[in-house]
Amino acid sequence: MNNSFEKRCSSFYPFSRYTPTNFDRYHNISQPLTTKQISFYHTAVGIKMASPIILNSAFSVVSYNGGPLKGVNGIENLLKVLPGEKSRPISSRNGTNFDLVLEYKNPETSGPNKFTLTHVVVMAPDYSLVTAPTKNGMVWVIDAESTHSFAEFNDMTEGDYLTAEEKASPRPIFFDIRRHADDAVSVVPKDCKSTGNRVHIKFVSSHGDDGNIDMGPIYLLGFHGEAPDKYVPLSMDSQ
Secondary structure (H helix, E strand, C coil), rough: CHHHHHHHHCCCCCEEECCCCHHHHHHHHCCCCCCCEEEECCCCCCCEECCCCCCHHHHHEEEEEECCCCCCHHHHHCCEEEEEHHHHEEEECCCCCCEEEEEEECCCCCCCCCCCEEEEEEECHHHHHHCCCEEEEEEEEECCCCCCCHHHHHCCCCCCCCCCCCCCCCCEEECCCEEEEEEEHHHHCCCCCECEEEEEEEEEEEECCCCEEEEECCEEEEEECCCCCCCCCHHHHHH
């Protein structure tokens, strides 16, 4: 198994925040949900470079233990929302620590069936429509051969994450949404590009007492196949 968070990275990676406005502006330029990699002239280095794009359309749901996969309240809807588009929150069944597994399929049939993840964006749901908005969770990039359940990460808090020993394995990337902050959360492993063919997302807890988790859109950003050695960073990388 080629889990790059285990083999390539030596530590946990912090998360950072940026506003939906910035996210929308950048991705209106980059043609969100396109299956074609975008390249453009980067004046800082004077060469044409690729930029990470939203890869959502290349993913399908393998499994989810928090509710239906399809339909009005299907978890797959979290991947179909365009940046800036109004979306209906997706509510889980009663409980916490729900696991969503997504599988990647390269839209370029001649290319390798692998992707490289550079950023994860988790959007807060519309607070006017929910009572138990997502609080935190974790993301792993894995291969299809992985049988890891990640149950040992259940109920992990931000404090647990920040104080966890480096030997903790496999290493997740952690997201946290502040109550009523009305912003996106970007999980940015700045110095590590993670490659695999599946994504495992664990929704750990919510802000609320209703016993479930209400979720907003998720965006997986990166490259089809391996990432180039150099690429145009997203605006949030400098924040």
